[in-house]
Amino acid sequence: xxxITCKAxxxxxVIKYWGKRDERLILPLNDSVSATLSTDQMCAMTxxxxxxxxxxDRIWLNGREESFENPRLLACLNEIRKKAAEKAKKNGVVDxxxxxxxxxxxxxxxxxxxxxxxxxxxxxxxxxVYCLAKVLDVNxxxxxxxxxxxxxxxxxxxxxxxxxxxxxxxxxxxxxxEQIVPASHWPxxxxxxxxxxxxxxxxxxxxxxxxSVETSELLKYRVSTVVPxxxxxxxxxxxxxxxxxxxxxxxxxxxxFHSVCLDTYPPAVYMNDxxxxxxxxxxxxxxxxxxxxxxxTFDAGPNACLFLEEENLTEVIEHIKQTxxxxxxxxxxxxGFSLSKKKAVDKDATLPTxxxxxxxLLKYIMITKLGEAPTVVSEPTLHLLDENGxxxxxxxxxxx
Numbered sequence: 001x002x003x004i005t006c007k008a009x010x011x012x013x014v015i016k017y018w019g020k021r022d023e024r025l026i027l028p029l030n031d032s033v034s035a036t037l038s039t040d041q042m043c044a045m046t047x048x049x050x051x052x053x054x055x056x057d058r059i060w061l062n063g064r065e066e067s068f069e070n071p072r073l074l075a076c077l078n079e080i081r082k083k084a085a086e087k088a089k090k091n092g093v094v095d096x097x098x099x100x101x102x103x104x105x106x107x108x109x110x111x112x113x114x115x116x117x118x119x120x121x122x123x124x125x126x127x128x129v130y131c132l133a134k135v136l137d138v139n140x141x142x143x144x145x146x147x148x149x150x151x152x153x154x155x156x157x158x159x160x161x162x163x164x165x166x167x168x169x170x171x172x173x174x175x176x177x178e179q180i181v182p183a184s185h186w187p188x189x190x191x192x193x194x195x196x197x198x199x200x201x202x203x204x205x206x207x208x209x210x211x212s213v214e215t216s217e218l219l220k221y222r223v224s225t226v227v228p229x230x231x232x233x234x235x236x237x238x239x240x241x242x243x244x245x246x247x248x249x250x251x252x253x254x255x256x257f258h259s260v261c262l263d264t265y266p267p268a269v270y271m272n273d274x275x276x277x278x279x280x281x282x283x284x285x286x287x288x289x290x291x292x293x294x295x296x297t298f299d300a301g302p303n304a305c306l307f308l309e310e311e312n313l314t315e316v317i318e319h320i321k322q323t324x325x326x327x328x329x330x331x332x333x334x335x336g337f338s339l340s341k342k343k344a345v346d347k348d349a350t351l352p353t354x355x356x357x358x359x360x361l362l363k364y365i366m367i368t369k370l371g372e373a374p375t376v377v378s379e380p381t382l383h384l385l386d387e388n389g390x391x392x393x394x395x396x397x398x399x400x
Contacts, residue, residue, distance in 0.1 A: 002099070004134050005047040005383050008127035008374035010037045010112070010120075011155045012191070012305045014250040014297055015231050016257040017164065019213045019223065025172040026072075026151045029213070030227040032164045033234055034155045035307075036183065037191060038371030041336040044123035045377070046108040046131045049389035052096060054103035060384075060391050061108050061124075075148040076129050077104075084136035099136050107384035107391050112366075121205075125149030126156035130374040143177040159183045159372035161238050163231070183370035186241050190313050190337075193366040194304040194320070196274045205300045208261065208268035215265040222256060243309060247295030250307065251282075254297040261300075268300075274324075274361045275302045281323050282306065284354055285316070313367070314339050319354065320365065327360030336367035 017032035057068045057077070068074070084100035095101065108128065110120050129146040133139075143154035143164075154175075155162040160182040167175030212219050230249055237245035261268040275298060282296045294316060295307045308316055317339060326333040377383075386392050 001049070001051040001053075002135050003047065003049050003383060003385065003387075003389075004131055005045065005377040006127055006131035006134065006374055007039050007043045007045045007377055008123050008130055008156050009039045009159070009371045010042045010044075010123045011035060011152060011162065012037065012297060013152065013155075013299065014246075015227060015234060015253050016299075017151055018209050018257055018260060019219055020151070020209065021166075022170075022172065023210070025175075026147050027172045027175050028151055028164065028166045029219075029223045031166050031231050032152070032155070033180070033231060033238075034152065034162050034164070035191065036156065036159045036162060036371050036373070038183075038368050039375070040371070041366055041368040042112045042123075042193070044108060044110050044120070044127040045382070045384065046106065046124075046127040047384035048128075048131050048135045049105040049385045050099060050102045050135050051389065052102050054105065054389065057103050057105075059106040059108070062110060063391070063393060072125070072149045073128075076125065076145055077132065079145050079148060080129065080132050080136055080138055083138045083140055087138065104132070104135070105385055105389040109384060121150040122152040122156050125153035126374060129153070130157065131376075134376060141176060144172065144175060147172075147175065147177075157373060160185060160370055161235075163235065180235055180238055183372055186238070186370060188310045189243075189370055190308055190310050191368050191370070192304075192306040192308070192316070192320075193368065194278060194306065194324075195363045195366070196272065196278075196302040196304065196361070197363070201270065201301050203268045203270070203300075208264070208270075208300060211266075211268060212260055212264040216260050216263040218256075218263040219260045222260060226256065227253075243295075243307075244292045247292045247307060250295045250297050258298060270300045270302060271298055272302045274357075275304060277324075277355075277357060277361070278304045278306075281320070281354060285319060317365070317367075320362075322356065323354045324357050324362045325359045326362070326364075332364060333362075334365050334367065336365075337369070339367075 011034040013032050013034040015033040017028045019029040021027045021029050059066050059068050081100045088098040126146045129142050133142050143157040146153040146157055154177040155164050158179040161180040162177050163180050164177045234249045258271055282294050285294050286292050293312050297305050
């Protein structure tokens with residue numbers, strides 16, 4: 001019997017991936033660049049139990065048992081089992097001890113909203129592939145295997161800033177991720193997740209990008225002309241820790257990505273009125289400061305991701321709270337890292353006149369930073385499955 005638990009990070013793209021050149025292998029039309037977030041605030045956690053005594057593969061996601069007949073899930077599972085079988089054959093392992101033939105039970109949970117445009121599938125598949133590779137003792141390049149589950153999952157295999165190469169080979173063997181810089185390269189960079197909605201989005205990313213590939217003329221121009229240049233520029237900005245250049249490219253790429261979604265027919269609409277109010281707030285704040293100190297990006301959903309330096313964090317949070325006041329004065333509105341009381345803001349002296357919105361438009365704000373690659377969780381009490389391979393927390397399921 002083998003029981004291993006791992007956790008994997010969320011990643012937020014600053015150069016967006018949108019559109020595939022191969023649907024089955026999940027090969028992108030263009031390169032993309034992302035920031036890996038700290039697992040201290042947002043992560044996927046997966047426990048895998050494997051035994052020669054299990055009769056079938058089973059999976060529980062966020063407390064509910066799901067079918068294992070998901071093509072993408074099976075693609076990841078089959079590829080890693082294939083590599084494990086090759087290793088077992090090479091080492092002369094007998095059938096009863098060949099772990100590649102053992103069935104598995106999987107339990108996975110996200111500590112953040114699923115399917116709400118916060119890269120939940122990326123973290124989930126990265127965690128599954130990383131954990132399964134540990135269970136089957138497979139040592140290989142796994143970002144391309146995570147890609148088979150969710151394209152952007154390949155970027156969650158690494159920490160810091162990551163580049164996903166589109167590749168040119170038809171078999172996808174060169175479409176993989178690599179680290180640009182580790183999280184330690186830019187220790188003062190902070191990231192705010194502004195949660196506008198934690199509901200499942202109306203247009204799934206998979207169907208939205210497929211529709212864009214089929215109908216958007218802007219996407220063709222973006223892939224051929226814009227992204228290659230932006231990718232090289234933002235990598236240089238990251239390496240130099242040039243926040244001004246990084247911020248401008250990040251915001252422009254987010255804007256163009258959502259323009260592609262609107263250029264899609266019928267349009268795939270992900271941002272809402274609150275999202276656009278956040279965009280206005282960021283530009284108003286930068287104008288007030290006389291410099292680009294804050295940047296936004298939006299994935300396929302209404303929730304905002306803001307980048308800034310640590311020295312501006314307390315002030316920006318205060319401005320956000322004034323502009324988008326919480327439904328009620330509750331401590332849970334600000335989550336993640338604690339704000340330094342030594343850098344308190346003199347509200348009367350520093351607050352500019354921003355448009356104040358009605359209460360409750362933002363559900364909460366998560367403060368985080370750059371994070372590391374997936375890891376194995378060593379504490380046994382954190383396993384999501386018990387010694388029989390069944391979920392410790394059961395919700396409306398039959399575990400017989």
